[in-house]
Amino acid sequence: MLRVLTSSSVFLGLQVAGWVRTMASHQLLVAPPEALHGPLSVRSWLLLGPGPSNVAPRVLEAGRLQMISHLHKEMYQIMDEIKQGIQYMFQTRNSLTLAVSGSGHAALEAALFNLLEPGDAYLVGVNGIWGQRAAEIGERIGARVHQMIKDPGGCFTLQEVEEGLAQHRPVLLFLTQGESSSGVLQPLDGYGELCHRYQCLLLVDSVASLGGVPIHMDRQGIDVLYSGSQKVLNAPPGTSLISFSDKAKSKIYARKTRPFSFYLDVKWLANIWGCDGAPRTYHHTPPVVSLYCLREALALMVEEGLESSWKRHRETALYLQGRLQALGLQLFVKDPELRLPTITTVAVPAGYDWRDIVSYVMDHFAIEITGGLGPSTGKVLRIGLLGCNATRENVDRVIHALQEALQHCPKGKL
């Protein structure tokens, strides 16, 4: 059929022709993967490793709320609530308090990228993997890194820290409150004051301890504190908590160089978290749904109260320690005051391969426990009682599983 084309149908015709041509040159080289045809399903686990922990039911529900824009007022409200929740958890009034869009390591990088400039002297307490990581990141960004090294199981006394400060005159000291690879609880009273006498800032990792052990950022003079979402808070991994004292903030705002990272630039993060008084602008898209979850996790902590949570973790850990000892197992950390309530380390029992025990407990009971990490690898088994997982019932379950494992795993293999 022949007919006169109007200019607009000519135009449409050209578009369709273009589209057909485009399609022909767009044949797929890579076929749709078979593995993605079925739906996702995940088995149910009791996660009693050093984290991630199980997600609390109320937090799970938040995980399937529909998206809103990160630039809506409603989202700003949620972010403000998260800020207040972090201030409560950290016991701080710092205005520069926010959640980082990444895991615990992203928070550590946010701290180091923003606080250190190339050439800055930086002192690190290394008594397990976290100090190693904190030192490595410092090296990557060109700081002069000084390590105080201890075997896993140890912590740093005020005197040792003072010697390090006097010798190296660092601008920043890194300590880990809950050394989850060794199970050590680093005392923190007096360290901030000491650092400040030496014009040094104090950076503390509380990823594995926050909510399970007392911490008082302001009273203890901690300048930068960070933590994770996937431990005591029982939220999914993907966000982390961080706060900066006025001293830390001053150092950041007086930098001569820009931080290497734009994504983790605290001046930008301060803006999107409403910490700098300026109108919020677009920086990056934060993980909106993970922030819903974090908000609910913080609300649960407010509901229980920090003191109750600390008490529950301590009591449950003491119960676990007693039951482990009753099984004839040795706790890895000798001094009871230095035992981390959230993550308990047990010396690998003589004659066993730790891998056998871990596999037995996982395969027969769907309970996760783990071996060591970094310097503690091969030395310990680790059992975490984190947040809603810190119950006597869970202790009974894991003790039963361990008992069975010790009976059935090969002995004398090593």
Add this chain to the structure above:
Amino acid sequence: MLRVLTSSSVFLGLQVAGWVRTMASHQLLVAPPEALHGPLSVRSWLLLGPGPSNVAPRVLEAGRLQMISHLHKEMYQIMDEIKQGIQYMFQTRNSLTLAVSGSGHAALEAALFNLLEPGDAYLVGVNGIWGQRAAEIGERIGARVHQMIKDPGGCFTLQEVEEGLAQHRPVLLFLTQGESSSGVLQPLDGYGELCHRYQCLLLVDSVASLGGVPIHMDRQGIDVLYSGSQKVLNAPPGTSLISFSDKAKSKIYARKTRPFSFYLDVKWLANIWGCDGAPRTYHHTPPVVSLYCLREALALMVEEGLESSWKRHRETALYLQGRLQALGLQLFVKDPELRLPTITTVAVPAGYDWRDIVSYVMDHFAIEITGGLGPSTGKVLRIGLLGCNATRENVDRVIHALQEALQHCPKGKL
């Protein structure tokens, strides 16, 4: 009652005394925030801005699945499926393909941190905000950045790129396929080949275009391609997709310096994503639940098929363009072939304040549309039809809302 204490009850007594003492010094300075007493609720929005988009129902369900450990075999399986899904989306057979634990900007930093060393010459096509950001990050890490600058609305021809390559001899060129701030679709055929003739690698941002517009990483000779989860894929923000060609991989593995970031070090990420053949070890905790969501989003794309998705986005965008023009509005991108199907830019109608229109549509219809961003601010309105939101019904809804806005918003104010 007096009785002889056994040594273990003495010990317990000391522990309790210690606990009481500890508690006394641990009084809370910061009270639980009022705002966290109520439960979270979010209003329902139709997100027709440039992203994030609404989350697809099946993806929402994945968001409340219980955690598993990131170091379990089941998680490795999910990660392998994600890898295959990305290879399909990108149309690549690159083994170094993975999801980054952060937003689109984190993927961009992963690309630049790993590909560039201080002093490397780096050429950036800047025709909107994304080139500006890519240039800024290059500067932060000490690359010699050369910008080819265009007004928003333009894209880069092969000839222009060749001039830049010949003049600056860069090791890397950055281009944005879907310039979401201006609504421009950058053609990509021939650019990879051209770059390779000049010993330059090609890095492409497909955050706003992937799944909505054809892309063929291998066939087009793209060396590094990245995208986001929260646009056409309809997953929550918090993860991003990236892949490296063998040429890009060689450059990374031949670096003289370590990348500044440990969190985004591709050698480590290659390991945890099973891309390097070595046993997987712990690097950081990836966002497990966000990865469930990404897996389901990729599965939905496999179900629909890439070609159908491209076609649906194109057809819906053409329908939107027609309806906008019928309202008397001007499309910002003049050449129909250069219009991005996923995000349509409309010139702000004369006499109106763009803020009034955006607010009207949001307040009266709970539909998100936005103004411009970076260099396009004040010039455009942006309407996104991303993934499951790309339907004629949604076009009708937003057109109706715009029509009302144009009737009721003050005119002649500017």
